[in-house]
Amino acid sequence: MNLHSQVKTNRCQPLVNLYWDLQNVSIQKSAHLLLSFAQTQGHLLAQNVYYNSQCQNQAQAKKPLSRLGFDCRDVPCPLKDSADHQLIAHCLKDIHSDRSPDIIILVSGDGDFCPLVRNLQSLDKKVIIFAQLGNVKQKLKDLVQDDFYFVDQLPKLVQVKTNPQTTAVKAQLIYEEAIDCLRNAIQTALNQGQRTSLSQIGKLMRHNPHFPKCSKFPLVCKSDGTTFSKLSKFVNAAISEGIVYAKTTGKEPEFFLSERNRLLV
Numbered sequence: 001m002n003l004h005s006q007v008k009t010n011r012c013q014p015l016v017n018l019y020w021d022l023q024n025v026s027i028q029k030s031a032h033l034l035l036s037f038a039q040t041q042g043h044l045l046a047q048n049v050y051y052n053s054q055c056q057n058q059a060q061a062k063k064p065l066s067r068l069g070f071d072c073r074d075v076p077c078p079l080k081d082s083a084d085h086q087l088i089a090h091c092l093k094d095i096h097s098d099r100s101p102d103i104i105i106l107v108s109g110d111g112d113f114c115p116l117v118r119n120l121q122s123l124d125k126k127v128i129i130f131a132q133l134g135n136v137k138q139k140l141k142d143l144v145q146d147d148f149y150f151v152d153q154l155p156k157l158v159q160v161k162t163n164p165q166t167t168a169v170k171a172q173l174i175y176e177e178a179i180d181c182l183r184n185a186i187q188t189a190l191n192q193g194q195r196t197s198l199s200q201i202g203k204l205m206r207h208n209p210h211f212p213k214c215s216k217f218p219l220v221c222k223s224d225g226t227t228f229s230k231l232s233k234f235v236n237a238a239i240s241e242g243i244v245y246a247k248t249t250g251k252e253p254e255f256f257l258s259e260r261n262r263l264l265v
Contacts, residue, residue, distance in 0.1 A: 037154060
């Protein structure tokens, strides 16, 4: 069974994708606020920025945005709207994938995105748009109505109080996806001849592309509302379900996949 196919029904938060047209909206200094806002909307799956490296001001933005966790997509083409076409293509591909987002945040005021927004709305997707003052088409704004914002509203929307580079929203991970990360981490450690201790498993889980980029262990959510805020509690739940088992061979226990679950890696 493909566990990702259960994402639509087994999760505690909506799935969110963010697509940013950097040529149309240049707000690098507020990028962290944009991420904070996206995280308040649900479980952030992707944060893509589309830029043209042939434009010096856009090329210079890549490094700081990458540090924040943005996936910077270079579209070095002189043709008009080339970045827009790439953004639209990626968005439609994501929408029809097995990790289809429920909410799409579009950072652009370009009227060329109107057909995309209508398409998304026809699929019952929520679309939120951010644009800059004086650089937005009214027809695009009218499509989303109350879900339209100017980027100047970001500080108020995320209610930053002290450190603007942090967010009070704890990163979250769907239980089924966390189990996938756990299986892969254990199998990777065994393949590399490493111990499968709790700390080592935790490190390897963070290398999984589906694992949230956060300093602390994310909040793992089950469909029945049960949550696990610590790796040890999450692993204990996996043991109780027969997914893994513990074996003490030294100072600390190691964890191994049950025979049935080894076949799923």
